């Protein structure tokens with residue numbers, strides 16, 4: 001039986017960089033989740049005949065959310081849902097299933113790299129038929145609808161058993177529960193040379209992959225251990241748990257402590273990697289060696305010809321604005337079209353669909369290609385393993401070799417977290433105001449070349465987006481300031497620093513960026529405005 005439930009709107013359901021992300025307890029408020037889903041349905045309009053992919057990263061409230069979603073979809077005339085077994089699907093796997101089955105959209109219930117659990121975060125990522133997350137024009141409409149919602153429709157029915165594969169029905173809606181891993185594995189086999197990778201492991205190559213007890217565990221076990229033959233135990237924290245076993249599934253130098261301890265020990269394996277909660281981010285490590293994500297994008301691009309799926313040529317490459325300029329030098333060397341977009345994977349989608357780019361990446365541990373319309377953590381790991389297999393070099397050798405050839409972009413991101421939203425907004429507004437007065441000014445040895453807001457004009461849909469403030473210095477160094485769009489409370493100021501050096505390639509990034517950091521603090525008056533003398537997280 002279909003019920004119509006009266007509800008009142010919440011006024012904070014605005015999607016950020018990666019969908020709607022809130023504290024779990026906020027999401028669990030009465031009708032909160034349901035209001036938002038109905039607002040999406042109302043925005044789409046007629047749902048008859050529509051097919052959606054549904055999954056999540058297994059975090060707390062996932063099970064309840066998926067059941068509510070199924071019942072609401074059935075009550076709203078959706079024709080079919082394709083759901084990952086036990087409600088699990090990584091963000092890249094979902095994008096693949098969406099595209100493969102030419103469905104009308106996909107929902108991934110995840111707050112990505114944010115912690116899970118009752119006191120953690122919960123989120124909703126919504127992709128449309130492009131396979132990528134919706135553009136701002138659509139999320140704005142959903143937000144408007146969420147502010148005037150008065151009722152939602154839901155089926156009054158028992159929960160659906162998502163542990164069994166196969167088809168069933170709820171009302172007129174078909175439900176198909178599919179293997180969460182199978183299609184993803186097939187896709188990877190079609191991109192990479194699995195035989196070469198198997199040989200690498202047969203020859204004794206060792207690795208550790210940290211899945212943080214989030215969604216990538218089953219994917220990683222299947223691909224690295226079962227198919228490619230990495231030793232049992234190569235994948236750690238492989239069991240998806242509602243609270244991720246208390247782990248913060250953010251693959252970086254701050255939170256991947258267990259993996260870093262392994263990779264920094266004398267008995268470190270040859271290769272280390274981690275993915276985030278929903279499997280779209282990646283961190284790459286060698287023995288006692290860290291690869292900056294911006295360098296990673298540049299290196300993958302440089303070696304694209306080694307990969308079967310790309311060997312006949314790629315369209316071009318793109319990076320998000322704050323990502324270091326390393327990849328731009330590779331693009332130039334290979335004569336590849338090159339684009340710079342605002343932060344957030346959705347901005348790459350039009351470039352991929354219009355065949356302008358094949359590879360792309362962000363400094364926030366995201367790399368991917370046009371095989372899907374989301375970034376892809378395991379894909380990046382397989383790409384790195386392929387380069388190692390074909391060149392015989394270690395992670396460190398590959399990276400150093402890159403620096404020798406192209407120079408090095410020393411790069412770090414400094415996050416000032418938990419700021420008062422008004423203080424943060426004012427800091428950015430005032431800084432934007434004074435940007436033009438910075439042109440030509442010197443700060444110690446740094447002379448400003450040009451200071452300007454980053455404005456992106458999409459070549460396909462002609463939309464214009466302003467996100468971030470840039471200060472370029474003579475010689476190639478850069479500061480980018482922007483506010484995070486993924487936080488679940490308060491504001492986070494991100495300060496991205498890049499110091500390019502052609503000759504000095506063996507220095508410590510922190511040392512190489514110390515002066516630029518004080519310049520960045522001074523220009524934006526960070527300490528006097530926020531009270532913070534230093535960043536909370538440096539990645």
Ligand code: VG1
Pocket residue numbers: 017018111112113276280281320343344345362363364366483484485486487494
């Ligand atoms: C952050 C990253 C951005 C990334 C986004 C979603 O956004 O900086 O590069 O695309 O998270 O990642 P922000 O607005 O907080 O800086 V995920 O792994 O949550 O899909």
Ligand code: CO
Pocket residue numbers: 091112113276277278279280281
């Ligand atoms: Co993610």
